[in-house]
Amino acid sequence: MTISGVVRDLLDRQILFIGGKGGVGKTTIAASLAISAADLGYTCLLVSTDPAHSLGDIFGIEIGDSETTVSENLTALEIDPERTATAHIVTVKDNMKRLVHPRLYSEVDRQLELAAHAPGTMEAALLERVAELVCESGSKYDLLIFDTAPSGHTVRLLSLPEIMSSWTDGLLKHRAQSGRFAAMLKTFGNAGQASDELSHLDSVADHAPDSPEDRIQDLLSARRRKFIITRERLLDAKTTSFLLVLNPDHLSILETEKVITSLLSFDIKIAALVINRALTSSISGSGEFINSRRTQDSEYLDRIKSVFGSFPRVVVPLQPRDVYGFDSLRDIGKKLL
Amino acid sequence: MTDPSNASVWGRLGTLLSEFYNAPYRGAVARARRDEDDLFMLFVFAELLGIPNPATYYTLELQPVLLERFHQWHTRMGLEHSPLDHFRCC
Numbered sequence: 242m243t244i245s246g247v248v249r250d251l252l253d254r255q256i257l258f259i260g261g262k263g264g265v266g267k268t269t270i271a272a273s274l275a276i277s278a279a280d281l282g283y284t285c286l287l288v289s290t291d292p293a294h295s296l297g298d299i300f301g302i303e304i305g306d307s308e309t310t311v312s313e314n315l316t317a318l319e320i321d322p323e324r325t326a327t328a329h330i331v332t333v334k335d336n337m338k339r340l341v342h343p344r345l346y347s348e349v350d351r352q353l354e355l356a357a358h359a360p361g362t363m364e365a366a367l368l369e370r371v372a373e374l375v376c377e378s379g380s381k382y383d384l385l386i387f388d389t390a391p392s393g394h395t396v397r398l399l400s401l402p403e404i405m406s407s408w409t410d411g412l413l414k415h416r417a418q419s420g421r422f423a424a425m426l427k428t429f430g431n432a433g434q435a436s437d438e439l440s441h442l443d444s445v446a447d448h449a450p451d452s453p454e455d456r457i458q459d460l461l462s463a464r465r466r467k468f469i470i471t472r473e474r475l476l477d478a479k480t481t482s483f484l485l486v487l488n489p490d491h492l493s494i495l496e497t498e499k500v501i502t503s504l505l506s507f508d509i510k511i512a513a514l515v516i517n518r519a520l521t522s523s524i525s526g527s528g529e530f531i532n533s534r535r536t537q538d539s540e541y542l543d544r545i546k547s548v549f550g551s552f553p554r555v556v557v558p559l560q561p562r563d564v565y566g567f568d569s570l571r572d573i574g575k576k577l578l
Numbered sequence: 579m580t581d582p583s584n585a586s587v588w589g590r591l592g593t594l595l596s597e598f599y600n601a602p603y604r605g606a607v608a609r610a611r612r613d614e615d616d617l618f619m620l621f622v623f624a625e626l627l628g629i630p631n632p633a634t635y636y637t638l639e640l641q642p643v644l645l646e647r648f649h650q651w652h653t654r655m656g657l658e659h660s661p662l663d664h665f666r667c668c
Contacts, residue, residue: 326635329635329638329639330638332639333638333639333641333642336639336642336643337641337642337645339642340642340645340646341645341666341667342668345666345667345668348665348666352626352665353638356625356634356635356638359625359634359635361632361634361635362634362635365633365634365635365636366635369635404632405632405633405636408632408633408636409633409636411621412618412621415614415617415618415621416618418614419611419614419615419618422607422608422610422611422614423611425607426604426607426608426611429600429603429604429607453643453644453646453647456643457640457643457644460639460640460643461640464636
């Protein structure tokens, strides 16, 4: 079922994720959709999470890691996880330096420099930014469109809020247990007769409003809140929709199947498929080469129909020239909506 | 019950008795709590000990808050200085 209007309806969501295998045209589809939405009057933020950004290139302007106006109603952002991680680590460094002896400053620097290059740091920093945008969605912009990195990366990104919220839950559980012991200590009375090695615990039990206990609790709760809101919004079909882009070719069809399965394991359903660069019968031209390609594409389109029959699909024909710049993006946008 | 202004004999006797019964429990609970806090600290410093932690980026912000407790821990363990190469507190 190739339904016109299915993508148009998706513009009324708050968040759209555009995913798919590398090189299928995710950025093109995301940018076309964003510019068409902006033309229709939606204020739109287009965000690239791919470490190799190409949003700026497709619009022919410099974008980078800050919200940049592209045209009326359209703002774009290329997330730079390295910059986010560096800023986070600088904050931790400053907090640490307020607590240690100045002669240890170089140690603090060294340890935290290492943390900046630890595996997972960039991923966590990217998640942080995406989570912030998702939490704010619906307030500053009508529509948030994510042009994501190739499939595996995005599946991982979408699974992180769940992993991280269960991790913070675990830590908070231990804090709660410690708190219960502290409360019990209070009912036993603090006669100041506890043995010396435990005396500091008694003082912690009666903690002041700005104690480390409260600080830990606050930090963890703030994290948890962000992860939970992000996850809720991503899983709510009325708020967030996922579009997968694929090409009529063997590898792209196989990968799309895998992505659909792995997203389903996180309870995420695909709203529609965009079949990009299809050599449809509407494209004129003949000759042995082009006829063979056309036959192959129609075979693949049939296969897509039988494999992904239950998903709404939109076909975007192969263009005679590269797609970049506002005019050609608007043309693609018309075919999508 | 531990009100120091209560100077009557019965008051003092009451305090003594509740101390007598509560003291062993207080010690046990305080130790259980300390163990719980040590475990929590282990989670936060996991990566520094070579234990993979999925959330190092997020535990990082807890490290400064735990600095003092970390110091107490290593002195309690009889180590004069921090045993972690990359994490020194004194």
